[in-house]
Amino acid sequence: MALDVELFQGEDRQLVRTEPLIALLKPVFEAETAPFSGRPRFVLRLRNDPGPDTYQGDQTQLTNLRADFGYIHVAIHMEGRVVYQKPYSVNGLVGPVLARLARQIAPEERRWAFRIAGLPSPEDMPEGEESAQRLPPVVVGTDDIDTSRSTRLAFGIRPAAEPQIPLLDLAEHGVELTDTEAPVTVLLGAGVRRRLMEMELSTEIEEGGFLVGRAFRRADTPELHAVIVDEVLPAEHSGASLTHFTFTGDSFGAMNRTLGDRQLVGWYHTHLFQTERTIGLSRTDIDLHRDTFRRPWQVAALINLTSRRRILTCYASSDDWMAPCPIRNLDDDADKHRSAHPSLGHH
Incomplete structure (x- = not known):
């Protein structure tokens, strides 16, 4: 037509x-x-x-x-x-x-x-012809707890202890940083870049998941952080559409069962079209990150999909905004000694 x-x-x-x-x-x-x-x-x-x-x-x-x-x-x-x-x-x-x-x-x-x-008109849309989406599963067997009434509960609630964050000398990994003020430096472990660049991703709905690895304080500037991403875990039990990606409690539950002694260093999701902002993340993405991934070293990785390539960019919380993070690929390849860049891509 x-x-x-x-x-x-x-x-x-x-x-x-x-x-x-x-x-x-x-x-x-x-x-x-x-x-x-x-x-x-x-x-x-x-x-x-x-x-x-x-x-x-x-x-x-x-x-x-x-x-x-x-x-x-x-x-x-x-x-x-x-x-x-x-x-x-x-x-x-x-x-x-x-x-x-x-x-x-x-x-x-x-x-x-x-x-x-x-x-x-919307009411004339044939059944089954609605926009592509994957609805999140209905969560059952849960209850809401008002923590403000914790003194009257039969159990106690207290914040979990902050993990001990060791120091990491970035120079030992061949990283030459030009942006020393970036809140987090992202180091991609063996096979991680290939995984992000070649994993099967939908062109109909957004996809996403978790970044698992280890968190560090930078030896040269201990108030800043670095993370080594060891594994990429696609989220289970998630919801998605052309413009949104949604985690559920079951998504985190499935991830926790495979976490072991590693740390949840961040999350990733795809964008199927370019945003009209100077930052790649949408307002919804920023709110999700700030509400859910609250550690200062946790990052939000965005994979922009185009017809010819994927572009990976990472962000971390910085004051009241999200700052781009340098990315370094630790694989033994031809660019081993290349300086960190704020994004990676392939054609």
Whole structure:
């Protein structure tokens, strides 16, 4: 089914232009199609996942009137194969194109709206055609405990003792740091980088899990930390969708059974499209990390998936924000003596 984009002008939303969606998007992907011969065939799949309802451009505000279909998966076929595919937010992909078109139509107008015509209403969606997701399992056999009433409970509750954190000399691992103020330096043990870069990951929903290893204080600056990641554990009993990943208590229970004498040094999850922020983590990601992974040395690893590569970036709590962490691969490879970098990726 061909989809059109309707553009509305002003507060009273007068329809001023209707354009085929594919025609609007083709110039956006010229760089992706240039290396190939022939005519590109676009396959667009809109997802019934609510997204942002407003795109804020330079002096132009666009309201998405069908924000219930907030995400779109773009696949480009050329030379008999898929040469590019990636999900986007509708606002992030269509918004800049429409903002330029709006300025051409009426440069003085600031308020615009758009909608993708021909989409079904939510109640008309066929059963089983909802957005891809994995619902977290229902937790049974649990109870809530009000710790503020602990003096009247039949048992006591007290904070667990903080683990003893040994010192680690990063120079012994060939690490030459240029960012000495990073709260945590991440060292990837044997096989961990390969695991993160090559493990099977969904392109339909976010995936995630735990980083297991050992935590240290830096010998050169003891108030800063370093972690060695020894193993990557995909989370069990988790929930996920295109835009969210959720741990459950059972996720942590399954992880604890394999933890042994190692430490939970952090967590990881994937993003299927680039965020519109200077930091890769979403607000939900930051809240999850600060509420759940409270040790100063625990890190949040983000794997950004694109059609051609994965990019790994790690973050740690720093004051009221999340700071990027240098990453060093400890595998015996050609870059053994390369300095730490804030991200790793492969093509």
